[in-house]
Amino acid sequence: MKTLRDINIPFNRAEGDLEIRVDVEDGIVSDAWSVGTMFRGFEEMMHGRGALDGLVVTPRICGICSLTHLTAAVEALDDVAGSSPPDNARRLRNLALMVETIQSDLRQAVLMFMVDFANQEAYQDHPLGEQAQQRYSPLQGRAAIEVIRESKRLLQMVAIIGGQWPHTSFMVPGGVTSMPERSKLLQCGIILERFRGWYERSILGCSLERWLEVQSSRDLDGWLDEDPCHRESELGFFIRFARQAGLDTLGRGPNRFLSYGNFTLPQETGVQGVGGRLMAPGFAVGTEVSSFTASKISEDLSHSWYQQGDGPAHPFAGRTRPYASGQGGRSYSWIKAPRYGGEVVETGPLAEMVMAGNPLFKDLLAQAGPNVLVRELARLVRPAHFLEPMAIWVDELLHRRQEDFYHAVKSIPDGEGVGMIQAARGALGHWLRIRDGKIGHYQIITPTAWNGSPRDGAGQRGPWEEALIGTPIKDLNNPVEAGHVVRSFDPCLVCAVHCLSRPKGPPLRGWSR
């Protein structure tokens, strides 16, 4: 038996702040460690600031999902203030968050996940390898370019709704700062309709309605065989390539799922949801869903470089004080280990499908359990569940433009509040305490903290650490299989330093001043 220990997998584009170390025995991953290499410290940065500062500071946590952090921050402030935004504010907030989620989903799927299908060394013998090159090669693949162009166009909706681009801050406690002009709302409708046309034509290869009829694994096979447009769409190609690459056998993970639920519905709307939200919260073991209890969330620091407390703590009690020595080498990550009732849980689009009781995903999970294919599939088709509610809300905004978009919140009182939403990558929470008019406590648990967490005090691995176990690695110098597993969770460890660096090779002369 050949054992190779402590191999550092080069995640050259999984955000410079993530390292994955694995042990490999006979070509199979036998153990794994997820290492967050950067201390964020946003929570400590917030202490003593004005109550509203989270609206400006926390969106800077991430350049990819800044609007998502803005949403969580404002929901926490609404909770403290006891404010209830009017229906039009709900529509505008939901629309903006959906836009950001859709652009993230498609960029991740095509530019960060399916680009590995164009990995020539790994897939030179794959029957679809050459086609994958044409579709997904960086900066030139047809699908890669299309996704950048179309997601850019869709994001114009956020610029319209927010009235500023980039770094919009249009959400405030009590609602939003303004209502777009009627012409701008009409423009939103046109942008959305155009995007939907492209998504149906290029990503799905069929109408939203036809896709939503696919409710089982058998339906999925029938859908693939039904029409060449289905097979040749990005979705059809993804399924065919992934099956032949065996991605439905990789990356099981903890088989526990968590979603906070998302998109509070306007009180009067044509959009149907569950319990006042479009997406229901929940915890699931496999596909058995139980109700979600926020008090069951805790953060375990036992393997993280933080000052240790008296064991796992709820985010309202937890602290984020860096302490990188004196723990006998046990600590290995700047990520904490969030747990739900002590359980390791996966969060993200697949968890949302499970909580919704989506029959297709229930069937796929029943047949093969969680895996890379089903996890990425959930991300690729999630927009199909958003586009119709978005069209309804744009239409409702047009017809109810004169109604309120803001309920006055004169001050933020002392107290506690929490903003819990679903970001593109999964459950995102901001826990906030205001004392003497200032922020006395701020804790953030990001989706990647859930999915990329290190071990906890009970020795349980984090979700993608667990998902890596059993992964075959054909070529340690090109560990594309491990990349598929981790990227199927859509890792995002904070946009850190990303300044222009001189490339290796001959000097690149600029004009020094």
Added chain:
Amino acid sequence: MEPVKRQIICIGNRLVPEDAAGPAVFDRLGELQPLADGIELSEGGLAGLNLLPLLEQGGRVVFVDAVRGFTRPGELVVLDQRQIVASLDDRHFGHGAGLAYVLAVLPEVCDGEPPEEIVLVGLEGACSGPLIERAAGLSLVLAAHGLQGCS
């Protein structure tokens, strides 16, 4: 005849010292608003690919950002569009995809009129007050007159 559009876009993360040069110059230029010659000022922050809509209106665009490895610490460097794109050593998209990636993909996805000229004012190393002042002044000159007008 419409005046040439001129933009200065400062990029970076004001919460990370190594990447805070662009926002620092943005703050300095903000004190000088309104800028001469109708120059528009934007904080590009971490927007990455989401800066593309700002590059579809023709004219001249001056980016201001931290750089690493181009000149001595405490110095400024000016790069043209070709040189910025040439610095792209990983063609894969990632969450840290920066200016070089944006400019590399721009010709393929631009819906409007791409800028006639794009330059970068790069700040190397720790940002002192005088360096920020020089960068702010240089970016204004470049936005007004372009590289040709400054040579």
